Amino acid sequence: MIKLIILLVVLFFALMFGHTLVGQEGMVIIALPDTVIELSIISAMIVAFFTIVGFWILTYFVKRVIRLLIGSRTWLGSFSNRQQNKAFHEALQAYLTGDFTQATAQLKKSFGGDFSGSNYMLAADIDARVNEGKNVEALLAKAQVDSSTSAAALLKQAQLALIDQQPQKAIEALDQLSEKQRKQPTAVQLRLQTLAKLERWAELKDVAYANKKAMLDDHLVWTQRATHGEFAEIASKQGANALKEKWQNLSRSARKDVGNQACYIQLLLDQGLSNDAETALVEFAKKQEHEAYWGLFKQLEHGSPAKAIRFIEHKIKQQPERAVLYSVLAHLAYNSADYSLAKRAINKAIELERSAADLLLLADILEKEQSFEQANQLYKSLVNAR
Structure with missing residues (x-):
């Protein structure tokens, strides 16, 4: 577009003022050591014009030859670019339909083209999926060269390193990101996951x-x-x-x-430290109620968890229809060898809400009481329920 605008401006001035040069008798003299060249103004302009055009043509072909020698696929000009664009789009379609072999073959044809590194990123993703990542490092390295995909390439490298259980390698890749890039949500999440691994x-x-x-x-x-x-x-x-x-x-x-x-x-x-856990847990549960506490209460295991039992019994008086409270009380009693209280509490819990965990605890209590036949029946019912 810029070249077209410049050409139109030059053409405009040529049309407006070019005729004034016709008929002028001015001369352009070029003095060399052994030669003097005399040109009319029109002749000099024609020579300058063809010099510029010749220089542009020569530069164009030199660039194409250099690209050919270094392996670029764009040396055939717009024809090659069209072929690369077609290959990239076919690769993308094959990728989306799961044909990774065809996608890889087409992507190779696009290498060297101007896709802002996206073709290398796509090739790296496919290689990680189907080729055990043998070429991933090389492909991502090429993607990192382009500023448009450098951040994505580093993030992909970090992701793959985490999958391979190499958190140190992942953090090294993430450290190469700029401050702005590190604030992207994906980069933040990857860094947090990596730091947790480390x-x-x-x-x-x-x-x-x-x-x-x-x-x-x-x-x-x-x-x-x-x-x-x-x-x-x-x-x-x-x-x-x-x-x-x-x-x-x-x-x-x-x-x-x-x-x-x-x-x-x-x-x-x-x-x-079950005693210390009991003291802290009761204090926490008094200030706020949360389901996370009940499983912790059930794990208390020492001679006399009196604080916990009193707290749970108080909660039962306030909410007599909550099965989980009776289940917690049963576990506390069972762990402190008070099987009589444990049995009464677990039966009430099962009456309000039947659960496999509570039935299993009841079977354990029956075994402690040497009621083996009843315990076996409960075990059988649990197995059949599965």
């Missing part, structure tokens, strides 16, 4: 907070996961006392989060 919890939390607006609801999930990772690492390396100290040092809002509370209680239980 167990770099503090950095994960920083990334989650820095991209809070872009992540929406996922922000809470990842910050919880970071906190849980920190808890688990402290519990495994430093023990229960360090875990308790970490919990107390959390912000008030973090300690009120049910997900964080559940993780903390579960780790206390895993450390064998």
Whole structure:
């Protein structure tokens, strides 16, 4: 378009003022060491015109020869471009219909064409699917050369590295992204997944907070996961006392989060601190009600979980028709060897809402009472129900 505009401008001036040169007697003299060339103005203009045209033609063919020598497929000009465009579109159609062999064959014909790296990205995706990724690195490297697909190529490289359980390789690819590119939702999610694999919890939390607006609801999930990772690492390396100290040092809002509370209680239980877990769990459950607490109550296992039993019995008085409360009470009693209370509670739970887990607990209680025939009948009914 720009060349056409320039040509029209030149043509306009030639038509408007070119006639004034006709008949002029001016001369153009070119003096060389041994020769003097004399030209009329018209002759000089004709020579200049053909010089420019000749230079353009020569430049055009030189470029084509160079591209031919370095392996480019565009040396045949517009004909080759049309062939490459056709090959790319046929490859895309074959890809969408699942014919990856045909897609790969057509994409190879498009290599060297101007597709802003998209053809290499598509070829890399197919190679990862059907060729065990043997050529992925080379294809993505070519895609990274073009600024239009450099970010996508790096993200794809990170995705494949994560699939291959190579988080360090993934983070190296993500680190090559620009600051702007790192804020893209896909890049943020990939970085969070990679940091979780590397167990770099503090950095994960920083990334989650820095991209809070872009992540929406996922922000809470990842910050919880970071906190849980920190808890688990402290519990495994430093023990229960360090875990308790970490919990107390959390912000008030973090300690009120049910997900964080559940993780903390579960780790206390895993450390064998059922008494400490009971005290904390009752305090949490008094302040807010959540389904996540009931499964934790059922795991309490020490001589006399009096606080938990009193709390659950109080809840039963308030909500006498909730089967889950009787089930929790039954598990608490069973784990503390109070089989009489456990049996009464589990029967009431089954009466209100029959569940396989409660029937299994009742069968265990019957075995403790040496009522083996009744226990076997319950086991059979559970097997038949499956």
